[in-house]
Amino acid sequence: MAIQIDDPNSKSDQKDFALFALGFRPFFLFAAFSAFSLIALWLFELSGKITISGYYTPTGWHAHEMLFGYTVAVIAGFLLTAAGNWTGMKMINGKQLALLSVVFLLGRFAPFIPELPYWVIAALDLAFLPLVALLIAIPVFKVKQWSNFVFVPLILAMAAANLMVHLSALNIIDSSIVTGSRLMIYLVILIIVIMGGRVIPFFTERGVVGVTTKKWIWIERLSSLSVILMVLGEMFFSDNVVIGYLAMFAAITNFIRVAGWYSNKIWNVPLVWILQIAYLWIVFGFVIKGWVIFNINESLFAFHAFTVGGIGIMTLGMMARVSIGHTGRDMVLSGWMTLAFILINISAITRVIIPMIWPHSYLFFIQLSGWLWVSAFIIFFLVYTPMWIRPRIDGRPG
Secondary structure: OOOOOOOOOOOOOOOOOOOOOOOHHHHHHHHHHHHHHHHHHHHHHHOOOOOOOOOOOHHHHHHHHHHHHHHHHHHHHHHHHHHHHHHOOOOOOHHHHHHHHHHHHHHHHHHHOOOOOHHHHHHHHHOHHHHHHHHHHHHHHHOOOOOOOOHHHHHHHHHHHHHHHHHHHOOOOOOHHHHHHHHHHHHHHHHHHHHHHHHHHHHHHHHOOOOOOOOOHHHHHHHHHHHHHHHHHHHHOOOHHHHHHHHHHHHHHHHHHHHHHOOHHHHHOHHHHHHHHHHHHHHHHHHHHHHHHHOOOOHHHHHHHHHHHHHHHHHHHHHHHHHHHOOOOOOOOOHHHHHHHHHHHHHHHHHHHHHHHOHHHHHHHHHHHHHHHHHHHHHHHHHHHHHHHOOOOOOOOO
């Protein structure tokens, strides 16, 4: 059975090339490709089949590229598209978008260019996020949409986290790679919590007939505040018990939030249940972080609940939905993509939950989880690449 999602009755000339028509197109393509290729390379490195060396350590490269490569590509693609919807203004496209894509790709390949000075590698990679922040700030500032301006300082904070990683790679501050990576994870979670509160209830009500989600003002405020407090706790407190209580607070408030969105009817709509499950993985990550209160230290599992579960599943689900909507298609998911959604959830389970129960088989489950992840994103890449490179089927721009 061939992997196919294109509409043969498209109103556009399917031979046209539209990769740089709107921000989500190139950056979702880069994200999809990097998601399976980076993890495949990391698995080969773990098994000793290849050696990743140079500017980053192997572990440092894996963490940096999944956070500042894959995840940043998704965020950039989403925000460079969404800002146009928010403001009604035309966003970067064409040659300018192609140039921005080159800046992003230089940051990915520069560490492997022989004899390239380390400061040049750092500068090339650090250039991208401030550019994205500027491109979002300009239209939002012009129409004075201050509620959406929050994403500008968040992106700049991500740039600061990236700087911390590079300061470690440049041997300027030894421990800053851990601080920078940890800060980046929480900043991404904060963006998911902020955006999730806006779009997941909306997508649920639009996608599932007869469902009305519930919202409580105090929970909406506390869900984001709890994550902010968690970030501050990680950055400024050394007392694990304090961090544990902050994590439990974040888990409780965000669980109440997602419970208000839930209905049994969502299980008929993969584009909805994938987003709610991803949000629950973030809640579970906070629960694991909170176990420190009971003298159970499972921080590594918490971070993979956040990354493989929360960030990985949410980004896959959001890219799938945004791509369908912005290419003029009906909100109908192919069977292949439903399989991809299932595979990435099993990947998270085998990376987080099963190793916690059977720690003696930890390395086996890392490999199994990784190849499940790779399989999910290969499917995603094959299904969606034709959509990203061809014009909208309804003939509209974008």
